[in-house]
Amino acid sequence: MxxxxxxWWTVRxxxxxxxxxxxxxxxxxxxxxxxxxxSSPEAYELANVHDVYDQIAPHxxxxxxxxxxxxxxxxQSLRPEWVGLDLGTGNGKYLPFCxxxxxxxxxxxxxxxxxxxGGMTREVVQGDVLENYWRxxxxxxxxxxxxxxxxxxxxxxxxxxxxxxxxxxxxHGRVLIYVWAVRQDEQSxxxxxxxxxxxxQDVFVPWVLSxxxxxxxxxxxxxxxxxxxxxxxxxxxxxxxxxxxQGRQEGIEIVQQGWERxxxxxxxxxxxxxx
Amino acid sequence: xxxxxxxxxxxxxxxxxTSNNFPLQFKDVQIVVRESEFNPDFLRGFIPKxxxxxxxxxxxxxxxxxxxxxxxxxxxxxxxxxxxxVLFEIHVEEGVMICPNCSHHYPISNGIPxxxxxxxxxxxxxxxxxxxxxxxxxxxxxxxx
Numbered sequence: 521m522x523x524x525x526x527x528w529w530t531v532r533x534x535x536x537x538x539x540x541x542x543x544x545x546x547x548x549x550x551x552x553x554x555x556x557x558x559s560s561p562e563a564y565e566l567a568n569v570h571d572v573y574d575q576i577a578p579h580x581x582x583x584x585x586x587x588x589x590x591x592x593x594x595x596q597s598l599r600p601e602w603v604g605l606d607l608g609t610g611n612g613k614y615l616p617f618c619x620x621x622x623x624x625x626x627x628x629x630x631x632x633x634x635x636x637x638g639g640m641t642r643e644v645v646q647g648d649v650l651e652n653y654w655r656x657x658x659x660x661x662x663x664x665x666x667x668x669x670x671x672x673x674x675x676x677x678x679x680x681x682x683x684x685x686x687x688x689x690x691x692h693g694r695v696l697i698y699v700w701a702v703r704q705d706e707q708s709x710x711x712x713x714x715x716x717x718x719x720x721q722d723v724f725v726p727w728v729l730s731x732x733x734x735x736x737x738x739x740x741x742x743x744x745x746x747x748x749x750x751x752x753x754x755x756x757x758x759x760x761x762x763x764x765x766q767g768r769q770e771g772i773e774i775v776q777q778g779w780e781r782x783x784x785x786x787x788x789x790x791x792x793x794x795x
Numbered sequence: 796x797x798x799x800x801x802x803x804x805x806x807x808x809x810x811x812x813t814s815n816n817f818p819l820q821f822k823d824v825q826i827v828v829r830e831s832e833f834n835p836d837f838l839r840g841f842i843p844k845x846x847x848x849x850x851x852x853x854x855x856x857x858x859x860x861x862x863x864x865x866x867x868x869x870x871x872x873x874x875x876x877x878x879x880x881v882l883f884e885i886h887v888e889e890g891v892m893i894c895p896n897c898s899h900h901y902p903i904s905n906g907i908p909x910x911x912x913x914x915x916x917x918x919x920x921x922x923x924x925x926x927x928x929x930x931x932x933x934x935x936x937x938x939x940x
Contacts, residue, residue, distance in 0.1 A: 645907070
């Protein structure tokens, strides 16, 4: 059923694989510009994100991984009795570093890896980051690393942020979001079709199977412009009645935001004054 | 993995289903019990989050009757060990979770619950929906006859 959809979309969209293979070299093929069919972002994501991850899942290394400094510091600052949610957990590479966390992802095949990430039983749930499957505010923290850039419209990326804000405790809930940036550092192995970091850009990022160089899977990404993530957070919070800034009875504080290793990140904290 | 620590946090999210949508009821479950490391400090911190009546009824659905109706006042080691077993060591590997309000079915397979949206279910889960509809219809037909 899913495979039929991919075939249908490939026909509908023209074969991006064919377009790429003409320029593909044994090295990483280039990132290419794409545009989203706004009439059906859900089907677009299904074909260009979820089904791709399901197919390339076995090739994701589930071995050791060291989180980037900002993520590591965030995870170390959490209280040991806290419970969190990893939205877009993928192969679960952050789960071993979290105090009790549930990993959520759309890709069933990635979750099959994540459920034993780090050699231990992990809690994983198949689901969508646009939905909230939980008692409201039940989590102490949420991380979403390299996930919402796979959502195909600004509205869907915003809604994912709103779900994160609703999932955490209104008194102390903490949120860390990472997304891919247009602005890439010199360590980045990717060739990017744009250098104007004031504009977000929709792209296909190719994944070449290590054991079959002829099979290239294109994943859809929205590369974030400078400042785009913060703006999205402020709009998302405002729409669900949450003030952004300090000094109110209730709201969200932007603890830090910035750019690290070709990604934009933002750390948020919910607060509510007692009494 | 569906263990009761996760199940106790889940609620139905079907459109318009906002009350009596918790806890999801287990059905047709296959269970495996696996020992895991006991962490009393975590449990003490987690207890305020627990919806106790839901945890009691859900653990009984899974055949475990070790929890009492009321959360005990004394959180001694014996109690914490019981709680640890209920929350962390009972693994639901197969089965279904059903919303008590709207009867939405959330299947569990190979230890992973599928909470994905109804649209996703429509695209990916048509065979499953068709079979549950047939089952329902058969059950109804039998009832009528």
